[in-house]
Each structure stands twice: as structure tokens, then as C-alpha cells.
Amino acid sequence: MKDVASEVDNRGITIDRVGVRDIHLPVMIREKEGGMARVVGCFDASVELPYHYRGTHMSRFVEVLSAWSKRAVSMVEIGAMLRQMQETFDAGASRLELTFKYFLTKYAPATGIECQLDYDCSFEGEMRGDEYQFTLSVVVPILTLCPCSKEISDRGAHSQRANLRVRLRAEPGVIIWLEDLVPLLEAQGSYELFPMLKRADEKVVTEGAYDNPKFVEDVVRDTVLALGKVDGVTWFSVECQSLESIHNHIAYAYAESN
Amino acid sequence: MKDVASEVDNRGITIDRVGVRDIHLPVMIREKEGGMARVVGCFDASVELPYHYRGTHMSRFVEVLSAWSKRAVSMVEIGAMLRQMQETFDAGASRLELTFKYFLTKYAPATGIECQLDYDCSFEGEMRGDEYQFTLSVVVPILTLCPCSKEISDRGAHSQRANLRVRLRAEPGVIIWLEDLVPLLEAQGSYELFPMLKRADEKVVTEGAYDNPKFVEDVVRDTVLALGKVDGVTWFSVECQSLESIHNHIAYAYAESN
Amino acid sequence: MKDVASEVDNRGITIDRVGVRDIHLPVMIREKEGGMARVVGCFDASVELPYHYRGTHMSRFVEVLSAWSKRAVSMVEIGAMLRQMQETFDAGASRLELTFKYFLTKYAPATGIECQLDYDCSFEGEMRGDEYQFTLSVVVPILTLCPCSKEISDRGAHSQRANLRVRLRAEPGVIIWLEDLVPLLEAQGSYELFPMLKRADEKVVTEGAYDNPKFVEDVVRDTVLALGKVDGVTWFSVECQSLESIHNHIAYAYAESN
């Protein structure tokens, strides 16, 4: 059977990325305490296609990804997957993104009732030759209460849900755990969110947010300062998007580490 | 050239709806004051397919819709389009949905600065034989401030953006204008939203919302009462979805007229 | 601490549904073979609110749902959750929707290579008093090849990805398993889809689809006939949406059982 994808190509153009997207597979994420969280992952995987090949055997991406769907995944395994992809495709560079919802246990601030909250996370890996770069990404919902609204009003202050998105990279060998990163980020809003709150808890959240008003600019700056103190972090970006309650649009701020 | 769609079908099954979706076309919406608003419309159009036809000539839907994209559209024209679809397809029933963003001018509450705000609207028409039913739908963003949070807290109260969605039908010949309906709905939240607010305006909104706390249940009941007083309305449904600022989920209430 | 939600309401309006949406929790779905699939569920839960109560204690929904997130869920357990919700809220009616991605193993048609494919599913339950209605819903991706295009063209025929969505109800006590329903639905397209295909498989799929051209109208009618033969099914709806490859819009057909 003829293999059209393996034909020689004469157009002389290297393609930066050839691959597949929207592949859902069950995956297991390594937890800080040593266990494994079973989640549903969505993959985007690609390799560089040298100028002399016409095409790629796309099914091989699915083969590589499927093989890993029964094993625990963390920064280390993403690197191994990339290496396997480069070998399989005889490619000089590869890229992989795994997005998933990760659950952590939250305790209500007054009653201590526990409940699970989900966070949108992703593991992004890029490899060129042997050089491997891993980027961890997480979106943390927080509450922001407007300092201007509080200052100028005789009573009350508008608040709203906001999202704090952080992407970061660390020194080789250093693992930044979601179990550590998420609480650090939740502490940067006017208050953190909870899936379940009794009235005694709601009072704590309401008053706590009122006592801690923050613009999206404040959230971003405080997050930059907090991440600057985390050992081993070499680069990060921070974005806070606020679903303004007095407008129908989003207010946001974005900063990168230097 | 053989016409496969026109073949006789022997499976004996009438199909309730056969049609097209996600067709974007420029449309003009009749304004209350007599003008026409140029918007981008998205159409979903279908007819009933009798059991004896195998298929439908889908291109005819696009023909009918395209012809109307240069004329002003309101409840009346949706009816004419349905009639034309039933004739074109020799169908006993038809259905049409046109969704679009509609802009209205808002004036900030203290400074009076004007700005346009967009609302997600739809015109839905259904015809069976000669019987025509038209449903108007609009989603209005509002602010809700939690009565419980205000009551139990020594200071502040959490607020958030919410969406109030109303669908309604009226007596034959009665047109409910978006220009009238939207302000009536905006009055049902703790406060209305604005695209542009100066500090003097923000003070009015903050204090106004604090003085008018509402659960989603309150918003829905007040809207039911308000719509009950609109002349000519024969049926409606109301849903308020609140993007809770202390949770990462939605709280909602839904009611229909009796 | 005052309980505003429990106040008496004087507006005289019963609210059909009050509840929460977009709650993500890990859940376990009962498999046909007796095991349990760990998935990420998204819940929408609500109760009817009698006219004399002002509000609902929304946190109790999260309590009920969280308690169930560690146990296996099927039609039976959804009923138990609804009963618990009605007791917790002293409500006469309740509603619950659980959506999740469910994985099944597929075998490539020539090589037999196995791989997992995900399907968007939902369990919907409604209870009024003691009367319980359960609806199973699944979206199955299929391939459709156009009969008209094949007939009129000297070579080739356009094909595209389509989605076949079925919702169905069964007699009390009858469980329709996704493991049985999905393959039955996949058989209704021009051909079924696979996550991984080698060239020998791709040849089978290409030729098989070419030999079995179907309009969306054909897919819907054949599905209606197939579901009519499943024991215990009392009601169903079928919709096929085709992402037309020669247009930028969707063609669709929809039918309900009588």
C-alpha cells in the first residue's frame, strides 16, 4: 500500500508544528503526597516536520499518547513523551500540551466544612534537540472587591468573581506542585472562593473581602511579589481577569517576570 | 442530473425538523422609532419533512434567508419568511430562529454620559399550517447584591454580575419592543450595568445596589410581577443566572407564567 | 445569625426551579460489566421553591452532590439524589443533570488496534412527588457521505464529521447501557469514527463510507428505526448535525418518537 505521507517534498519548507488537537484520554496526575489523581486530559501534540518530508503519520501521536494514559504524569513524564515523539517521527523538535481539571480540598473559613474545588490546569512541554522546557499553568478563581468603589461610597463596595492565571517555569529538577501553587495564588485576591459556605463562613468571606480591596492591578503586583519568593522559579506570567459586576465587560492586568 | 433528495422514501417516518444552522448574514432590525439597526444575524431554519420525501434541498433555505438580509426584520417579517419556507418546501410546518446583538444607548446615572450596550437577543418563529407563534428572547446583564451576605456581615456585602433571560409571546398584532423591554428588565436587579461609569456614577451604583439587595429568587419574582403588567403579553419565562463572586459556580432561578 | 433565605415571601409566586449550575466534581459511573469509570462530572441541580419561602440555602445542593461524588452513579442513584434533595429542601419537585465524558474502547476495522474514544453523555433526572423520570443522553460522532454528491459526480463524494445526539427514556427498572447504545448509534452513519487508524483501516473506512452514502435525514430515520427495536425504550429524540465540508454551516435533522 503506497505511503503518500512519506513522499519526498520539493517545496523546501520546514513546518514548525504538525500534529493533533482535542484528543481526550483518561490520565493520572502525580499528587504531591505521592498518590495519583485520575482526571480527563485533553492533548495537543506536535512535531517539527523537516522540509524534505511531505507529511506525518498522525496516528502515531495517538499511539504515543494512549500508551501514557495508564501511567501517572508529571513534568518528568511529559519530557519522556516528547523524547518518544521525536524518535517516532525522527523530528528535531516537539511540543505537547495537556489540559485537565484538578481537584483540591477546600475548608470553609469558619465551619471548616470540606469540599472539592476544581482548577483548570495545563502541563506544556517543548523540546528542541535535548533541550526541554516545561511550563505549568493554572487558573484560580478569586474574589476582587473594588478599592475605588469602597473609598467613594458611603456603604458597600462592588465585588465580583475574577480569574488569576499563572504560567511558570522552574529550574531543572524542581517540581512546583499545584497543591502549593494554588493556595499561594488564592491568597492574592480580596478573598478566596469556596464551593460550599454556611452563613458563618459567608460572613467571614464578606468582611474579609471588604477589608482587603484590590484592583486587578493590585492582584497582579502582589502575585508577582509572591512568585518572586518561590524557590526555583525561573520565569512566570500573571494575568488577572475580573468579570466586573458594574459593567458587562472584563477588566484585566498582565505582567511577566523580567 | 439525478435528484437524490427528491426520491420517494419508504421508511414511513416524518422528520420534525430538517434544516440549517450557523448561517451568518447581515440583517436589519426594525427599531421602535422607525429606523433600522444593522446587525449580524445568525440563523437556524428548518421545515417538517413529510414521510414520503427522502431529503430536502438545503440550498433553498440559504436562498430564502439571503433574500431577506437586505430588508428590515421584525415579528411580521419572520412570519413572512416562515410562510415562504413552507411554500418553497411544500411543508406543513416551519421554524426559524434569528439571534443577534442589539445595541441600546445607556446614560450613566450621575454624569449622564452616554454609551452603547449590547444585548443578546433572538426572534423565534414557529408556523404550523397558518398558525404562527412568535417568541422574543433577550438576555440582560444586571448586578445582584446578596441579601444574606448584607444581613449577616458587619460591613460590605458580596455582589456579582448576573444575567436575566426572558422569553415572551404576545397577542397577535402586539409588538413588544426591545427598547421598552430591556429597561424594564434592567430595573429588576440590585442595579443595572453600564459600559462607562465615572467615579460619581460608580458611587450611585454601589450605594444603590447596597440599598437594594436581591437573591436570584427575588429577581425572578419581581420580573414575573413586572411582566404580568405589560399589556398584550400572553406567555413568558424568566431565568436569572448569577455568577456568584464567593463561589466558582452559578446560582439560578427559573419561572414560567401560568 | 438571621436567616434571610427562610423569610416568608408575600409575592405569591412559586418558582419552578431554584438551584446551582457548573459544579464540577469527580464521579464514578457504573459500567455494564460491573466496574466503575472515574470521570469528571458537571452538575445542574434544582428544586421547586414554594411561593411562601423567600429563598433557598444553596449550599445544601453542594452538600448533597459532594456526598455522592465518592459513590458509583447510575439511573438508580440519580433517583436517590433527587429524593434526598426534595427532603432537604422540603420541595415538591426536583431536577438534576449530570454531564460527563465517557470512554469506550474502539477497535480499528482492519488492524484491530484498540484505542479509547470519549462520548459526551448526560444523566437527567426529574422528580415530582414520587414520580421519577430519567433521561439518558449521548452525542456520538459519525461520518456522513453525501448521496447527492456521489450520484452527480464522476468521481469522489464529499464527506464530513457529524454528530448524532440521542435522548431516551425507558420503562421503570430497565437500564439502557452506554456500552450498548453507543455502538448501535455509531452504526447509523455512513461509517463510524476511530481515534487511531492505520492505512489498512483508513481504506476500509473510506470505501465503507463511499458504499453507504447518507443524508442527515437518512441517519435520523435509520436511528428512529433502530431505537424502535430496543426493548424497554418508551420515548426518544434523535438529532443529526453535519459539519458540512462544502459549506461553512451545519445541516441537521431532528425527530422524536411518537
Next chain:
Amino acid sequence: MKDVASEVDNRGITIDRVGVRDIHLPVMIREKEGGMARVVGCFDASVELPYHYRGTHMSRFVEVLSAWSKRAVSMVEIGAMLRQMQETFDAGASRLELTFKYFLTKYAPATGIECQLDYDCSFEGEMRGDEYQFTLSVVVPILTLCPCSKEISDRGAHSQRANLRVRLRAEPGVIIWLEDLVPLLEAQGSYELFPMLKRADEKVVTEGAYDNPKFVEDVVRDTVLALGKVDGVTWFSVECQSLESIHNHIAYAYAESN
């Protein structure tokens, strides 16, 4: 009234981007022939916030954008808006993105029937000091027919809808018109799409696509070659995403100019 946003900030952190998102306004886009197309625009606007300011007066973004919503917009006006934003906020850098659906007339290949098709476009502008960079972006739907499937199968070949996304920059003063760019991109697929096709047209499209099979890799390479011949273009990126009809995932290729 105290102005909290204007307070001095001591954290020493410059914020790369502070702004607003999801602002919808009617806009007019300059057409090649000299007219103006009225569309609905969605804006993302931001400025750099120097380390010594605490916050930004977000309402001023809406003021600037609103003022422009009644005038025709092209590359030139985006630059003027950025300059105005930098002055208004006393900022050293600014960024603006305007996304909109743009309609062009298509003629069916055999019957010549005309109909409008919409394309998702965006104008992105960035300014740092006086240095202005404008990027035009458009997504063009096309049809791809698989060369491998055609080669190995005795009859037929699977085809599907794909999206070709191009972003490009040009020399100062050179305007690349969507009226020219879109047809050039549509010519890179196995065939172009149309909103309305009669049977004679469908035959042309089906046979034309069958005679011109292309992988996403081929589409990207051919687009790179075609854009390389457009006068004045200084940089571009090309991505082709194919909604595979035999899989439930996307296959894609991406390349940038050197």
C-alpha cells in the same frame, strides 16, 4: 472625591498590560472599493502601567473606543486609536485588538449564484513609543480531501471542513485588503466553500476537491509559497486545522515566515 487609582504605588512593578476586554461596539470597516462595512466589533484594549501608578481609569478605554465606533476603521485608524490611548493614559506602550465578522460575496462555481459568506477577522495593533506594528488576521474555511485516503482506496476519499488561519504584517503604508487576501487563501485548500450550491455547483466542488487532494501540511506549504509572493508582506504565520471526518479530533499544521 478621592481618586484611589491615581495613588502612588510602592511595589516597584511595571504592569505590561492593563485594560478591558469583551467590549462590543458597532464599527465600520473600510472596504477596498472605498465603501464601509458596518459590523459588530469586539475590542481588547490595554496600556502599559508604569510602576509608580497604582491603577488605571478603565472608563477612559471605553471613551476612546466609543468615539471611534461611528467612523470607518482600518490599519491607519487603529494606529490613531493607540496614539490617543497612550496620550490619555500617559503610557509608553499600548495594544488594541478588534475582532469582527466580515462578509464577502461568493459566486457558485457553475451557476454563478451569489451569496455572502462571513470570515472571522481581527485587526491587532501594538505601539511602543512611536513604533507601530499592525497585524491582520483572518480565518478562512476550506475543504481538504485526504491524499492518503484517495491513494489507498479503490473508490472515494474522505474530505472535511478545515480552517486556514493567517496572521500577517506589511511594510509601512501597505494595506493588505481582506478582499484580496481571502480569495488567495481560499485557493489553497482542496476546494473553497460556498454558502449556497445547486447540484451543478456541487458536482464541480466534489470533482474539483477529488482532483486536488491535500494534507494540512500541503495547505500550509502552499499558503507559505503564495504569501511569499504578495508584495509588501514582511511577516506571516499560517495554521491549517482540519476537523477530520474519520476521527473525532483535529489535525493541524503551523508555520511562520522566516
